[in-house]
Amino acid sequence: MCVCTALGALALPSTAHAADTPLRDLAAAKGIHIGNAVAGYKLSGNAQYAAIAGTQFTSLTPENAMKWSSVEPARGSYNWAEADQIVAFAQEHDQQVRGHTLVWHSQNPGWLTSGGFSAAELRAILERHIATEAGRYRGKIAAWDVVNEMFNEDGTYRSSLWYNAMGPGYVADALRWARQADPNAKLYLNDYNVEGINAKSDALYNLVRSLKAQGAPIDGVGLQAHFVLGQVPSTLQANIQRFADLGLDVAITELDVRMQLPATDAKLAQQAADYSAVVKACLAVGRCVGITGWDISDADSWVPDVFPGYGAATMYDANYRPKPAYHAVATALGGGGTTPPPGGACTATYAVANQWGGGFTANVTITCPPGSSLTNWQAAWDFGAGQRLTQAWNAGCRQEGTRVTCSPASWNGSVPSGGSVSFGFNGTWSGSNPVPAVTVS
Structure with missing residues (x-):
């Protein structure tokens, strides 16, 4: 049947x-x-x-x-x-x-x-x-x-x-x-x-x-x-x-x-x-x-x-x-490097600005379209290829194992409707330096 x-x-x-x-x-x-x-x-x-x-x-x-x-x-x-x-x-x-x-x-x-x-x-x-x-x-x-x-x-x-x-x-x-x-x-x-x-x-x-x-x-x-x-x-x-x-x-x-x-x-x-x-x-x-x-x-x-x-x-x-x-x-699975937050439309984009033997500089930009905003945001990602965070600016960042978590500085904790904030950091890499998926909340 x-x-x-x-x-x-x-x-x-x-x-x-x-x-x-x-x-x-x-x-x-x-x-x-x-x-x-x-x-x-x-x-x-x-x-x-x-x-x-x-x-x-x-x-x-x-x-x-x-x-x-x-x-x-x-x-x-x-x-x-x-x-x-x-x-x-x-x-x-x-x-x-x-x-x-x-x-x-x-x-x-x-x-x-x-x-x-x-x-x-x-x-x-x-x-x-x-x-x-x-x-x-x-x-x-x-x-x-x-x-x-x-x-x-x-x-x-x-x-x-x-x-x-x-x-x-x-x-x-x-x-x-x-x-x-x-x-x-x-x-x-x-x-x-x-x-x-x-x-x-x-x-x-x-x-x-x-x-x-x-x-x-x-x-x-x-x-x-x-x-x-x-x-x-x-x-x-x-x-x-x-x-x-x-x-x-x-x-x-x-x-x-x-x-x-x-x-x-x-x-x-x-x-x-x-x-x-x-x-x-x-x-x-x-x-x-x-x-x-x-x-x-x-x-x-x-x-x-x-x-x-x-x-x-x-x-x-x-x-x-x-x-x-x-x-x-x-x-x-290879579908991109940006992860929307739960229930919202603000996104975080990760970009490698400069890379050299053993080191790199990257930026993360958090953007909220009209009608969405964030207060006291947090961005997080995993370095899956052994990368290590060494220095950050415009955010407080820490790494525990593969997990990196970044919180705002005193002056950029709010992302207004239609606006964006950015922060950057330096890191080290060996072998490969793939772009991770970033979550923002």
Whole structure:
């Protein structure tokens, strides 16, 4: 059964226009996919949501529609309507689909979790489930999250219906059954808090290495990337690289960056830097194949329901307007060097005025068009290529790690409607001196 929607010609409402070049085109130019998790009922019932999903992304992940409780709520009784709808939408919009997920400890139907099945019965049920679902979408799914969230934080196996009945071998079995059902789909293991190098990611690394040694079909690992503001691991790129060095693809599969509410301009600027850092880490490793966000907008996000007091985790606000995080992602993908502030039209332009061996001078100009203004502004950016700030004028600037933050001098803290202020600085560089994306608030 297929519930299809006719949304291919939808125009993005004016409040949701984000950039001249959609993220999907910028990502394609970099050789990666950019995706998001979606719900079928929102694709058919929310024009803004559907327009963003269809125009900005090259990959869609069913948020819940392919989980066991959704597709087989009663034993032997299947409901494919929402999953079919999402696959149809993706096909209409020239997008790939990431299947999520075949085996998980959570969101399983009551008949399964309370059935009192023996280990042999559970093994047969799992094999049938994978064959049925992956077989239904054979040739329509680019990649499957075959097994989701296998480990505890200390790297031990999570106690689950599957592990308790079948031991750690259930992972290899699931991969083999998925390969039989959908031979051309990429097969992934997917988990959270494995983005940096730690005990949990070490366990995933060792498991994948063992699976490859066994000859089990494993193509990639998914790093979920549900981050807290300002806590993107410094070892993210190195961790991606070590999995790639095993001959695996790596994908960022569920990216969001939650903050304690209320959101402020400073928090949104930090969130933009966090999103940018993730994109840059992926682009730096050849086998990092794509980045998928988790939920289109803050209005759709799972975060407030699970983490009380936190939210504002996505690239779009609750009114489907692009946030600084969106512009930071676009810039990191090569879309330009200027990031608009949240809800306003004032912009910051960074320009290298002079450059010589080992040193350079640069200027930042903050401009507000008629109708917009700033008071006690702050400008911030990341030096991603090792540059160091040495001296600044007309602003107080400091650098902590890669992050540079500049505040006004006593005489230029206000940017009037239709006006601008500028400040400059000297710095050092080695190897390259790319123009960073600047946020201003």
